[in-house]
Amino acid sequence: MNLYSGAVPAALTHDSQLPTLREFDVLLNDYVMSLSEKKRDKALIGQVRYNNISAVLRDPKCTTIESAQFRFWAKKMFVLDFQEDENGRTSQVVMHENKPVAIREQLFGILTTAHIQCQHGGRDKTSSQVRQFYSWVPKELIARFVRGCPSCMARRSPQSIRRTSPPRRSPLRRTPPRVVPHADTPLDYHNSPPPQQQQQQQQIQPSAQTVVVVGGSPPLHHQVPAHVPQQHAPQQEYHHFQNMPSQNQHSSQPFAAQWA
Incomplete structure (x- = not known):
């Protein structure tokens, strides 16, 4: 599986160990709605916006593409570079931090491929696999994708934890040593005489x-x-x-x- 293509392999659409495309769309929309209104517009880059960024970079003097603020942002954050695809064809690709920008419509194929390549690793492993080839993929979105993976959810279930995790040992409690008195010694620890000797001393002492x-x-x-x-x-x-x-x-x- 080539991570550069961004296409969804047919085998992944029917894999029960991965989220379905419909589940991923719900997950993606929930992530976008959890952001503030200022961040929603540029959190993910769709195909239309990707084409506008590419047009601004090809013709920086053009003033008809969206707003001046958008054109300034596109020139500041992205560059054009030639990239060769899996078929050997070379084309211009929008780059950010020397990595191709991931398009929103391709995120499902990118995340599922990276998650399988890291053998259903966690958020950090999947994110590291994605960022080797793509940019502009939010880490929070990757974390939500991993949490929604059926295979990863089954491994985190309480039953699997009981089977795999060792039993917990209770902490050791240090108790003071027990003092066992000798048969000839009194039980009084203040060195007082035994009761019989106390009675004899009282009888010897005069009352007046x-x-x-x-x-x-x-x-x-x-x-x-x-x-x-x-x-x-x-x-x-x-x-x-x-x-x-x-x-x-x-x-x-x-x-x-x-x-x-």
Whole structure:
């Protein structure tokens, strides 16, 4: 298949693995309507406009071909060059960026041929195949053509993905190591004694504290409950008995001197 001809081979019109000509026309019109109004006029070049561009390039001084703006655009974007077709005949061809300009009426044959030559490749492979020989073929149009290809759609179906794609593995989860206590060690991780030892310590500790008051005769034993602070009650009792006179002091001093 020669990509330069632009003709649609008869085998391609009945190939079920490719879009039909009617489906391609719908796809082509949808693409043009998706553009803004300013870009629709020059997005694709039809046969009539192609002939006008060729006429402007052959006679640049002619002022009867369309508008002055169109003639300026044609001289700026395109050139004429001699190209040999598949039959060996040489003719003048409108060129853009050193590639022949693709005519709108020939786009179906150009895209189907390039898509088969790249073995139903994706957008980039089909676009690369087309741009080896032609210019002025929008890449978005090629992408829509590939998305509408029945063979490519069958390969992208969920069933085919399940058959071809490997199963996904769930990400590994790192769990902290499990600490198994020894039979002789307590389960308390704060180094606290076991419950039996705690009960024994509580039984050994007295419930009340004994305070011995020095300074009197005989010595007095004053018990203070455990819940009463030691720094208040024992000190008061200590000062009280310290200021009291002893029995020896009463015997050594006269009665009147004791109470003077």
